[in-house]
Structure formats: structure tokens, C-alpha cells
Amino acid sequence: TSSPTSLLDAALRGVIPRLRAQGFLGASWAQTLSRGVLWSEGNPFRPRLRLWTGLLVRPMDGLWLRLSCPTNRRNVLVSMEPLYFYDTERFTPLVVEFEPVGGGLLRLVGEIATVAPVAPRATFRTLPLARAPEVGEAHGAFYDPAYFQVKKGEITRKYRKLIGHQPQTEAPGAASCRLIEAGPAEHEIREVGPFLGGTRSEPLDSPEGGGRLQEVIFKNLVPFRVNYDGHTVAVDPNRDVLAAGARAVEHCFAEALGANFQQEHQGALWYLTKYFTPHPAGEAHFFVKPWAFVTTPPGWSCLLDGIHGVGYDILRGVVSTDLFHATPAVFWLHRLHTSIHVPRGTPLLRVLPVPRSLLTAGYRRRGFLDEGRTS
Numbered sequence: 249t250s251s252p253t254s255l256l257d258a259a260l261r262g263v264i265p266r267l268r269a270q271g272f273l274g275a276s277w278a279q280t281l282s283r284g285v286l287w288s289e290g291n292p293f294r295p296r297l298r299l300w301t302g303l304l305v306r307p308m309d310g311l312w313l314r315l316s317c318p319t320n321r322r323n324v325l326v327s328m329e330p331l332y333f334y335d336t337e338r339f340t341p342l343v344v345e346f347e348p349v350g351g352g353l354l355r356l357v358g359e360i361a362t363v364a365p366v367a368p369r370a371t372f373r374t375l376p377l378a379r380a381p382e383v384g385e386a387h388g389a390f391y392d393p394a395y396f397q398v399k400k401g402e403i404t405r406k407y408r409k410l411i412g413h414q415p416q417t418e419a420p421g422a423a424s425c426r427l428i429e430a431g432p433a434e435h436e437i438r439e440v441g442p443f444l445g446g447t448r449s450e451p452l453d454s455p456e457g458g459g460r461l462q463e464v465i466f467k468n469l470v471p472f473r474v475n476y477d478g479h480t481v482a483v484d485p486n487r488d489v490l491a492a493g494a495r496a497v498e499h500c501f502a503e504a505l506g507a508n509f510q511q512e513h514q515g516a517l518w519y520l521t522k523y524f525t526p527h528p529a530g531e532a533h534f535f536v537k538p539w540a541f542v543t544t545p546p547g548w549s550c551l552l553d554g555i556h557g558v559g560y561d562i563l564r565g566v567v568s569t570d571l572f573h574a575t576p577a578v579f580w581l582h583r584l585h586t587s588i589h590v591p592r593g594t595p596l597l598r599v600l601p602v603p604r605s606l607l608t609a610g611y612r613r614r615g616f617l618d619e620g621r622t623s
Contacts, residue, residue, distance in 0.1 A: 378503050559582065
């Protein structure tokens, strides 16, 4: 009898001529997809697997689509880098690219990837806190003494109350975002990519037709080891590096906001200088706080997308960075009784600006129609 994979291969190969005839599929993609549902490329000892989902996508004008792993419930035996679909004129096959992690049998079941719209019109510039003191003031106002007094006994919900007044629409035009350095820096601003379009099946470094979208890659500032025993997360940082970084953060705030800021806003400084914040006992989570802030124009939030490592994931979330400017990396440990080492300079977090209106955007779903190409 035929295997499920071979039956699916036959079904998808059979539809390719029809997709070509009706203008849904270009020659390059038709040749690539004729290899079947799943194929491998690159180094045979570390292959790059490509899986056609059987779907075609086309972003609306002025948008791209971002394909990424389904954090926060991903298959930890698969490594997947973000991929962008830019072609607004032609359909592009929704191909998922990934690498197996480790050996043994790999099963792909349930959610394997997520697709979200993004706007290719956001860039970053870097400033020291001394040139953006209002950001430090906003941090101090949020983490004021009353915040910590309430937090001792209950959840404050202060962030939820803050974003309850956020604008839902953004100003037209490009978004000029800021990365505000408040201490030692270990980050990178880069253009997103790679890209897939409808004319060729190989990824491109930059999109045809223009558009620009930058992201910040935050890297680990303090080397540390961490262990989870099922009840307690124990973080063991390099104490000397942590102490030197904390002093630099305090100096940065004093330079920007005056010598009295630390005394009046000790809790706000501790939020940053401690660098690590644990979750309640029994949870396999803890925070790492970059010594920097991110600001976006009104109506823009930031997607915080973790860069996973051996034995841990860093979870995905969204922060309204037009109102609140800290971007914590939330670790999830999925190995018990194992010491995990995270060196200095390890990439932890992608921070990507996204218009808030796109966070709830939907999709138009169309079937394979006989009468020809549809929008």
C-alpha cells in the first residue's frame, strides 16, 4: 500500500500543472514543488528541510507576511528562522523551512509555523539615555514606590491599565523608532529577511520592489548558568560582570536625570541593575532585562520574538512600546536537573515594530477555483 506521504506527494504533483495553467504558479516554483511535499537541501549532515503546506499566500498592498515557528508551543526538535513573503502581485507557495535539532525520528504534528502580517516601513536609530531623558523618567514613573508596595501583596495590573488608553491606529508614513541605551550595549540593528516571492523559489536577501523593515537583536550581557529542579530556578551569573554593568546603568541614569534619581527611584533602577528576575517558585521561567529601551511612534507595538537555545526557549510576546519601553526576554526552561550555560553575546531576542492594527488583522481565504485566478 502507498504511504500517506506518497499519496500526498502524488496529489500535490497532480495539481501543479493546473496551478501553472491558471497563472497561480511560476515556472521556477513549479519545478521546485515537483520534488514533493518535503525535500532537503544543503549540507547532508545538517540539511535544510523545506515543506510545502499546499497553500499559496499573497500579502495585501503595503504589507509583508512573516513566517516563524509557533512559539510559545513549538516542537523543540525543530529549528526555524523567520522568513518573509513580500510579493503583493503574485501568489507564493507557503513553504516552511526548518532544520532538525539532534538525531532520531522527527514527527511534525499539529502547529508547525505561524504567519503574521508586518508593515515594511519601520527603522531604528540609536541614542544614549542622556539624549532621551524622558524615557528614563517614564521608566521611573512606572516603577515608582507605590508599584512595589502593591506588588508585595498582589498583582498590580499597572501595565494593563496603562495600555488601556493606547491609540489603536498609527500615523501614516514610515515609523522612526528609537533604541535608547541605558548601560552596556550588546545588540544589533539589522534588516529583516530572507524573502520569498512568486517569481523564484530560492530565498532572497532583499525583496524586489522595495520596502524596509528593521529589527533589534538583543544579546546576553551577563554570562550565566541556570538550573531548574522542578521547583526552583537557580541562576548563577558572573558576579563581576553583573556588578560592573549595574554600576554603568546607575551612572547612565545619573548622567541623564541627575544624581538624585537613584535615591528617588531605587526600585526602577533595580529592575534593570539586577538583570535577572525570577518567576514564582514552581515555574520554569525567569526574566532577563536588556539595559536599553525601545520607543515606537503612536499606534506601534513591538513583537518580542525569542531566539531559542539548547535547553531553553525565550517566549514570544507583544509590548506597547509607544507607552512602555522595556523589552524583557522571558526564558522557559525545558530541561530538568541540567545546568544550562548562556555565554555573553548570545542572541536572545528579536524586537520587531508592528502597527497595532495588524495584531488582530485577518486573512481572506479562497479555495482553488475553476474559473481562474481570484484575488
